[in-house]
Amino acid sequence: MAKASNFLQSTLLPSSSPLRNLRTQPLTLSFPPLPSSRHRPIIHCSVFAGETTKRSAEEAPDISWGCEIDSVENATSLQRWLSDSGLPPQKMAIDKVDIGERGLVASQNLRKGEKLLFVPPSLVISADSVWTNGEAGEVMKRYDVPDWPLLASYLISEASLQKGSRWFNYISALPRQPYSLLYWTRTELDMYLEASQIRERAIERITNVVGTYEDLRSRIFSKHPNLFPKEVFNDETFKWSFGILFSRLVRLPSMDGRFALVPWADMLNHNCEVETYLDYDKSSKGVVFTADRPYQPGEQVFISYGNKSNGELLLSYGFVPREGTNPSDSVELAMSLRKNDTCYKEKLDALKKHGLSTPQCFPVRITGWPLELMAYAYLVVSPPDMSNSFEEMAKAASNKSSTNKDLKYPEIEEEALQFILDSCETSISKYSRFLKESGSMDLDITSPKQLNRKAFLKQLAVDLSTSERRILYRAQYILRRRLRDIRSGELKALRLFSGIRNFFKHSLCLSGLSVKTGYIVSYSERTRSFSLPTVFFSDLSLFIVFFPLNSLILKMSLKATILILGLVWSFQAALGIRFVIDREECFSHKAEYEGDTLHVSFVVIKSDSQWHFNEDGVDLVIHGPTGEQVHDFREQISAKHDFVVQKKGVYRFCFTNKSPYHETIDFDVQLGHFAYYDQHAKDEHFTPLMEQISKLEEALYNIQFEQHWLEAQTDRQAIVNENMSKRAVHKALFESFALIGASVFQVYLLRRLFERKLGMSRV
Numbered sequence: 001m002a003k004a005s006n007f008l009q010s011t012l013l014p015s016s017s018p019l020r021n022l023r024t025q026p027l028t029l030s031f032p033p034l035p036s037s038r039h040r041p042i043i044h045c046s047v048f049a050g051e052t053t054k055r056s057a058e059e060a061p062d063i064s065w066g067c068e069i070d071s072v073e074n075a076t077s078l079q080r081w082l083s084d085s086g087l088p089p090q091k092m093a094i095d096k097v098d099i100g101e102r103g104l105v106a107s108q109n110l111r112k113g114e115k116l117l118f119v120p121p122s123l124v125i126s127a128d129s130v131w132t133n134g135e136a137g138e139v140m141k142r143y144d145v146p147d148w149p150l151l152a153s154y155l156i157s158e159a160s161l162q163k164g165s166r167w168f169n170y171i172s173a174l175p176r177q178p179y180s181l182l183y184w185t186r187t188e189l190d191m192y193l194e195a196s197q198i199r200e201r202a203i204e205r206i207t208n209v210v211g212t213y214e215d216l217r218s219r220i221f222s223k224h225p226n227l228f229p230k231e232v233f234n235d236e237t238f239k240w241s242f243g244i245l246f247s248r249l250v251r252l253p254s255m256d257g258r259f260a261l262v263p264w265a266d267m268l269n270h271n272c273e274v275e276t277y278l279d280y281d282k283s284s285k286g287v288v289f290t291a292d293r294p295y296q297p298g299e300q301v302f303i304s305y306g307n308k309s310n311g312e313l314l315l316s317y318g319f320v321p322r323e324g325t326n327p328s329d330s331v332e333l334a335m336s337l338r339k340n341d342t343c344y345k346e347k348l349d350a351l352k353k354h355g356l357s358t359p360q361c362f363p364v365r366i367t368g369w370p371l372e373l374m375a376y377a378y379l380v381v382s383p384p385d386m387s388n389s390f391e392e393m394a395k396a397a398s399n400k401s402s403t404n405k406d407l408k409y410p411e412i413e414e415e416a417l418q419f420i421l422d423s424c425e426t427s428i429s430k431y432s433r434f435l436k437e438s439g440s441m442d443l444d445i446t447s448p449k450q451l452n453r454k455a456f457l458k459q460l461a462v463d464l465s466t467s468e469r470r471i472l473y474r475a476q477y478i479l480r481r482r483l484r485d486i487r488s489g490e491l492k493a494l495r496l497f498s499g500i501r502n503f504f505k506h507s508l509c510l511s512g513l514s515v516k517t518g519y520i521v522s523y524s525e526r527t528r529s530f531s532l533p534t535v536f537f538s539d540l541s542l543f544i545v546f547f548p549l550n551s552l553i554l555k556m557s558l559k560a561t562i563l564i565l566g567l568v569w570s571f572q573a574a575l576g577i578r579f580v581i582d583r584e585e586c587f588s589h590k591a592e593y594e595g596d597t598l599h600v601s602f603v604v605i606k607s608d609s610q611w612h613f614n615e616d617g618v619d620l621v622i623h624g625p626t627g628e629q630v631h632d633f634r635e636q637i638s639a640k641h642d643f644v645v646q647k648k649g650v651y652r653f654c655f656t657n658k659s660p661y662h663e664t665i666d667f668d669v670q671l672g673h674f675a676y677y678d679q680h681a682k683d684e685h686f687t688p689l690m691e692q693i694s695k696l697e698e699a700l701y702n703i704q705f706e707q708h709w710l711e712a713q714t715d716r717q718a719i720v721n722e723n724m725s726k727r728a729v730h731k732a733l734f735e736s737f738a739l740i741g742a743s744v745f746q747v748y749l750l751r752r753l754f755e756r757k758l759g760m761s762r763v
């Protein structure tokens with residue numbers, strides 16, 4: 001018996017490539033029947049079932065079987081035929097529904113935990129099904145054609161026989177044009193899905209379908225033209241049959257994982273919140289599912305097609321769940337090696353060795369990104385002196401490493417996170433561009449018949465892009481927070497170093513050497529953080545603790561040392577600066593998103609003069625990106641203010657000191673970014689849990705901000721008290737000296753008076 005070609009074996013079957021392994025579901029799986037577990041509340045997924053979304057008959061492909069997707073008549077005939085053929089009485093009936101056009105609706109009360117359907121194996125289509133055209137079936141089996149191409153050919157063969165096939169009623173109720181990306185033209189994919197990696201997946205899938213058909217044609221059909229005529233077995237009919245398989249085929253784990261088309265069961269629509277799957281029930285000998293919630297008469301009953309992302313649902317089933325309702329949603333982020341990397345070749349070799357390449361896609365979820373993506377990022381940013389680790393990183397990125405849980409390179413972590421952030425932001429900008437342009441896109445078409453289809457595809461693309469961008473926004477938010485924490489850890493370390501340096505300077509001063517000391521405020525644009533070499537007591541205490549390690553520390557590279565000390569200090573992550581102002585000082589802070597909240601606070605801590613304490617305060621004027629004044633404070637000792645960023649860009653904060661003395665000011669600025677600020681009020685936009693976590697995170701940072709402000713206030717109060725007490729002591733001393741002086745003077749005067757009186761009385 002001739003074997004099918006390697007190409008046939010490989011196309012449309014779950015590939016063993018590492019990239020596929022990283023994906024949550026293999027390409028070819030529909031309705032994976034995983035065990036049901038937790039109950040979840042119903043959240044309905046969106047569908048565009050209105051007038052604009054239906055494809056007109058004129059658009060239908062040249063297929064002479066099947067029906068319009070919303071035809072209930074054919075489905076009712078199917079139900080009758082199934083009952084006559086052994087389907088037991090059902091507690092559900094087929095009907096027009098809001099979600100999915102046609103679906104199964106409860107015709108009586110359904111209990112949670114109740115088993116439903118019971119489709120017997122005789123009514124299930126699988127690779128073992130008997131071909132009406134037995135000779136054609138024999139030929140296909142002789143070539144050992146894999147399940148998917150075999151089932152696709154079987155469906156076409158049975159469909160072409162019309163009433164001559166026992167599946168006539170079933171095939172008549174199948175959509176003439178299944179909703180699937182297989183039906184999108186290359187131009188439509190390029191135009192509507194330019195920002196999403198799903199475009200590549202769709203192109204790959206279309207290529208595979210065409211390739212599979214070409215392979216079958218050249219190896220089998222062309223040799224048996226009477227059994228497989230071109231008018232029946234052609235690329236158009238294969239597109240249809242693969243479209244049907246992608247959107248209706250199920251894998252039945254309890255039937256040895258067999259792939260099957262299950263008439264009647266395949267009328268059930270998907271709900272992202274439902275956790276029940278089709279499977280074969282050995283005790284009742286039928287395909288069943290267990291209701292994971294109660295249903296009332298008239299309610300649509302749902303199952304799960306598996307934990308698929310919105311992109312995967314669009315790819316196979318042609319719909320996108322409503323934004324924020326799919327907990328399994330993910331977006332593929334493409335990452336590439338840097339072209340100018342001196343180790344480009346070595347890194348590419350390491351990747352290739354583990355079945356990876358450049359660019360490489362990784363799934364990012366609302367909850368975070370996989371370790372493989374982090375490993376890939378480490379590889380991209382690692383310098384030449386880490387070449388020994390390239391292999392380990394590539395292995396971890398390919399998901400083959402058993403040790404990737406421990407993969408950590410603290411010295412390049414910041415750079416790796418920044419690299420992921422850059423990739424995220426590049427991707428976000430593509431989505432934003434598409435979404436911005438989609439408002440004005442291409443509805444000026446010459447063929448009015450195409451209008452509905454175009455509007456429909458565009459709507460799907462907009463929904464997909466919005467949901468994928470949402471995940472990227474979330475990742476961007478987490479990455480920024482992490483980077484900020486790392487950098488504020490570095491800032492603390494820098495302060496500590498400055499503290500140590502100042503300590504040395506002070507020691508040198510004490511030993512008679514003259515070293516000029518002073519305050520230097522440095523601002524790093526890259527890290528967007530300030531550093532100030534002020535000596536704190538805590539710096540000193542840490543310095544004493546670390547003194548024995550000092551020589552070792554000095555030998556280490558500055559960056560590594562900063563990181564280690566940053567870790568020691570990272571528990572104090574509050575960011576802010578303390579600086580000395582003479583006349584005027586300005587700082588700037590970049591706000592990257594409109595709608596973010598900028599928190600600003602300052603406290604005048606102390607004055608340069610021992611005898612003077614400035615009660616007049618300082619002026620602070622905040623200017624927006626175009627120079628406009630956003631807010632001002634006049635002659636204030638402390639102030640706190642929040643405002644919503646109306647225009648993104650650089651905001652300037654200018655302090656003016658009108659007193660003749662230098663003043664020390666504690667200044668803090670914090671940007672509160674919540675990716676979906678404008679949609680905050682709409683519950684359905686977020687997975688509620690993620691929303692709560694985000695709020696909590698934001699609240700924690702706000703508390704930190706408040707804490708810093710209060711600390712600064714306390715410092716000011718402490719200094720005021722100290723100055724007051726010094727003044728009181730000085731006053732008391734002065735008064736005492738004055739009193740003693742007056743007493744001495746009085747004694748002197750009294751003595752002189754008595755001496756004179758004594759002299760006079762002697763005379």
Ligand SMILES: C[S@@+](CC[C@H](N)C(=O)[O-])C[C@H]1O[C@@H](n2cnc3c(N)ncnc32)[C@H](O)[C@@H]1O
Nearest residue numbers: 045047100102179247266267268269270317319
């Ligand atoms: C297995 S069939 C379900 C029966 C289908 N509604 C019908 O009338 O033939 C899968 C198809 O149903 C539609 N569908 C299923 N779940 C959906 C949902 N949540 N939202 C929109 N369409 C859905 C999609 O067109 C998908 O390709």
